[in-house]
Amino acid sequence: MTEKATFGAGCFWGVEAAFRQLPGVTRTRVGYAGGHTEDPSYEEVCTDTTGHAEAVEVTYDPEQLTYDQLLDAFWAKHDPTQLNRQGWDVGTQYRSAIFFHSPEQEETARQSLARRQAHTSGRIVTEIVPASEFYEAEDYHQQYLEKRGQATCHTGLRVAGAR
16 A cells, blocks of 8 residues: 655755655656646646645555655755755745545644754744645656656755655
């Protein structure tokens, strides 16, 4: 039995690549979450008017990988103190977000955020909100870095524990 987790952590290309490296992840999809526009295109999301975040939906085997471990990877992959941006990417579509799929995920995410905040100098601005409709991004965005032989985006951050 697999479970889903959804995260927004800036540009979805590098985030997806990092999650795909974790043992226990069975599938990833990049797309758009948390907005008000139905079935948006990449171009629409880039206008910063749809309310969506670039997000990664992770399907994983909880017998091999815990939700807490996914959260650790999420925190390591981006700077959660940057509001509506990651590096040079600016706009609400690049916000830091955890889209929870169950009350257990919500509680685990809130506890993880509290632990992380205790060891972070800036204020963490990550939103923790219920997962809503996930709209898969265009095919050319799926496994974008992998298709190009790259392991990470310009942020240079890597996931601890990745293969």
